[in-house]
Amino acid sequence: MRLGEERIEPGEAEAIAALVKSNLPTVWTEGETGKRGQHAKHHGLVEGEFLVHEHLPEGFAQGIFQPGARYACLVRFSNGSRGDDREADARGMAIKLLEVPGDKLMPGGGDGREQDFILVDFPTYFTATRDQYAAFNRYALPVLALRGNGVSPARLLRAAWGAVMLLARHRDLSRRARRFAGRHAGSVLGLTFHSTTPYLLGDGRAVKYKAIGRGPDRPPADHPGALREALWAELGKEPVRFDFGVVVQTDPLAHPVEDPTVEWEAAGADFVELAALVLPQQENTPDKDARAETLNFLPWNSLAEHRPLGFINRARREVYRAMSRLRHRKTRT
Numbered sequence: 001m002r003l004g005e006e007r008i009e010p011g012e013a014e015a016i017a018a019l020v021k022s023n024l025p026t027v028w029t030e031g032e033t034g035k036r037g038q039h040a041k042h043h044g045l046v047e048g049e050f051l052v053h054e055h056l057p058e059g060f061a062q063g064i065f066q067p068g069a070r071y072a073c074l075v076r077f078s079n080g081s082r083g084d085d086r087e088a089d090a091r092g093m094a095i096k097l098l099e100v101p102g103d104k105l106m107p108g109g110g111d112g113r114e115q116d117f118i119l120v121d122f123p124t125y126f127t128a129t130r131d132q133y134a135a136f137n138r139y140a141l142p143v144l145a146l147r148g149n150g151v152s153p154a155r156l157l158r159a160a161w162g163a164v165m166l167l168a169r170h171r172d173l174s175r176r177a178r179r180f181a182g183r184h185a186g187s188v189l190g191l192t193f194h195s196t197t198p199y200l201l202g203d204g205r206a207v208k209y210k211a212i213g214r215g216p217d218r219p220p221a222d223h224p225g226a227l228r229e230a231l232w233a234e235l236g237k238e239p240v241r242f243d244f245g246v247v248v249q250t251d252p253l254a255h256p257v258e259d260p261t262v263e264w265e266a267a268g269a270d271f272v273e274l275a276a277l278v279l280p281q282q283e284n285t286p287d288k289d290a291r292a293e294t295l296n297f298l299p300w301n302s303l304a305e306h307r308p309l310g311f312i313n314r315a316r317r318e319v320y321r322a323m324s325r326l327r328h329r330k331t332r333t
């Protein structure tokens with residue numbers, strides 16, 4: 001097996017079409033605005049600058065990573081599934097670089113000059129195989145579909161059945177899913193975020209992205225909107241930096257492309273810092289909050305040099321597009 005090599009099992013297109021179908025009911029359709037089925041609650045949309053280092057190791061000057069390159073960017077911080085910041089959850093960091101020249105694999109509804117990176121505050125994803133993802137989808141999505149769509153006895157029954165089946169039949173999977181979404185946080189600016197899934201970095205090199213927040217640590221959230229409050233309180237005082245880089249695959253078996261439950265760094269892969277993401281001192285505005293709802297982030301909104309790899313990313317290409325179309329349709333009506 002080569003570095004960066006993908007394995008596509010027969011029947012993948014049908015499997016992904018089924019995932020799209022089962023994810024659609026998780027989009028929130030109650031109220032005026034369609035909301036994301038996952039990561040619906042945002043803490044803020046922050047303006048930033050992405051500054052590539054002047055000196056890069058040999059072979060790493062690929063795509064957007066050109067020595068000294070600078071990009072304006074937007075960063076959306078979110079909860080994975082919870083509305084109350086005191087609860088254990090995963091936190092998301094979605095980065096959109098602006099005015100990036102070059103064709104994108106799949107422009108995400110913007111001006112075609114954007115490059116997205118989507119990260120969470122945990123190094124691994126929780127499903128190892130396509131079958132495991134299908135099981136998670138089957139049993140856990142009825143629980144997610146309860147939010148934002150009204151509750152009926154039939155929906156409650158489906159959600160309870162799903163929770164029981166997941167625990168009974170897929171113990172490892174439900175343990176990993178609980179760890180993935182099982183942390184308390186006091187500020188998103190001090191967290192370390194990971195792509196969990198791999199991406200190309202030029203030809204034949206696979207990497208995972210990692211962003212290390214250098215903001216102050218804060219005690220865990222003590223009220224439902226504490227993360228938003230902390231974000232804007234800190235950015236109102238001073239700039240905050242994230243160190244951005246890649247964890248590099250050096251062994252295709254120890255650092256698999258198709259199984260995102262494996263933590264590459266724990267299995268000997270090195271982290272290489274390539275850029276600083278600086279969030280200048282700033283304040284929130286109603287416009288930023290509105291854009292956080294309507295923007296689209298998509299792993300495939302990307303230069304070919306950073307092509308997403310692995311089943312989960314291939315599935316996200318279809319799921320995110322379909323979900324975003326649905327929520328935008330709702331918002332227009």
Ligand code: HEM
Pocket residue numbers: 023035036037038039076077078091092093094118119120125133194195196197295296297312313315316319320323324327
């Ligand atoms: C097949 C697996 C996955 C599915 C089905 C899925 C599904 C979704 C959906 C439906 C959305 C909302 C999209 C929209 O309406 O625009 C979303 C957003 C998001 N997902 Fe995933 N996801 C998957 C894997 C992952 C992975 C591996 C990560 C790890 C980084 C991740 C992190 C995020 C984040 C941070 C957001 C919020 C992006 C934003 O701020 O707009 N997801 N996901």
